[in-house]
Amino acid sequence: MPIIAIFNQKHGVGKTTTCLNVAAVLSQLGKDPLIIDLDPKGHLTLSCGQKDVAAEHSIVAYFKGEKPLADLVQMSPSGVRIIASHPELSKIETFGGKDANIATRLATGLIEMGNDEKNIVLLDCCPAMGVLSLNALNAAKGVLLPVSADFLSMQGARRLDSALKVLEKPFHKEFRRRVVVTRFDQRRRLSTGIYEHLQKYFPGEICETRIVENVSLAESPSYGKDILSYAPHSPGARDYRALVAELGRGGFFS
Ligand SMILES: Nc1ncnc2c1ncn2[C@@H]1O[C@H](COP(=O)(O)OP(=O)(O)O)[C@@H](O)[C@H]1O
Ligand SMILES: [Mg+2]
Known part of the structure; x- marks a missing residue:
């Protein structure tokens, strides 16, 4: 089962937007993605139109050892399977007591769910390298790294590269990584400059597709919708379709 973490320690770079809309495109292509909100702020949950989800129906119940992941799956209005978040998730360190395996709990739960190749799992990470992100x-x-096209974000991307490299050894694996530039504005020289810079830091890992700054992408979460339901002909919808096609061609989802 392909499991992809959408990660960046910086907030506001488009992790949640990317998770929501990549899942929507995959779903339209006949896949059956599962998205998991691993941010206690629950923006992905809200963006899927799920409000006031109780802790016992959220990922919190799994980390507390109360329910298997499969029992927590809900259906978003646009037909994407989601496991919701809850503010209590910020206390994850306290759930497992002194459980030495606290950082592998999610991996174990996903293995227990079974292995269906159609079930691409997308993990919407929180902007910190804590227990939640280590689980993801x-x-x-695979790790998909959204980097927004601004100067500070580019600086953060370098740290991201070293953080992931440090983890590869104890995790006994090499991440399959792709970087996607978000909030791209063709008219700004800065955006183009940043894209070129990132190509040097992440050779062969930068997606050709850039996600433009697009008002429909910013508006759709407030209606609890993904971009394909909210504005299917918008530049944002075009870009997320192109991103999924590009990632698919490169075998990222397999
Ligand atoms: N390409 C884009 N164009 C316009 N607004 C965007 C775009 N990507 C994200 N946003 C908006 O920027 C804010 C932060 O995005 P979000 O996906 O929540 O970032 P993160 O999950 O990394 O914190 C949200 O309000 C979102 O709607
Ligand atoms: Mg987010």
Whole structure:
């Protein structure tokens, strides 16, 4: 089962937007993605139109050892399977007591769910390298790194590269990594400059597809919708379709 962590320690770079819309495109292509909200802020959950989800119906119940992941799957209005988050997730360190395997809990839960190749799992990470992100990176085979086209984000991307390299040894794996530039504005020289810079840091790993800055992408979460339902002909919808096609061609989802 392909498991992909959508990760960046910086917030506001488009992790949640990418998770939501990549899943929507995959779903339209006949896949059956499962998205998991691993951010206690629950933006992905809200963006899928799920409000006031109780802790016992969220990923919290899994980390507390109360329910298997399969029992927590809900259906978003646009037909994507989601496991919701809850603010209590911020206390994850306290759930497992002194459980030495706390960072591998999610990987174990996903293995227990079974192995269906149609079930691409997308993990929407929180912007910190804590227990939650370690769980995601432990479980993931691929890491998709959204980097927004601004100067500080580019600086953060370098740290991201070293952080992931450090983890590869204890995790006994090499991440399959792809970097996608988000919030791209063709008219700004800065955007183009940043894209070229990133190509040097992540040779062969930068997606050709760039996600433009697009008002429909910013608006759709407030309606609890993904971009394909909210504005299917928008530049944002075009770009996320192109991104999924590009990632698919490169075998990222296999
Ligand atoms: N390409 C884009 N164009 C316009 N707004 C965007 C775009 N990508 C993200 N946003 C908006 O920027 C904010 C941060 O994006 P989000 O996906 O929540 O980032 P993260 O999950 O990395 O914190 C949200 O309000 C989102 O709607
Ligand atoms: Mg987010």
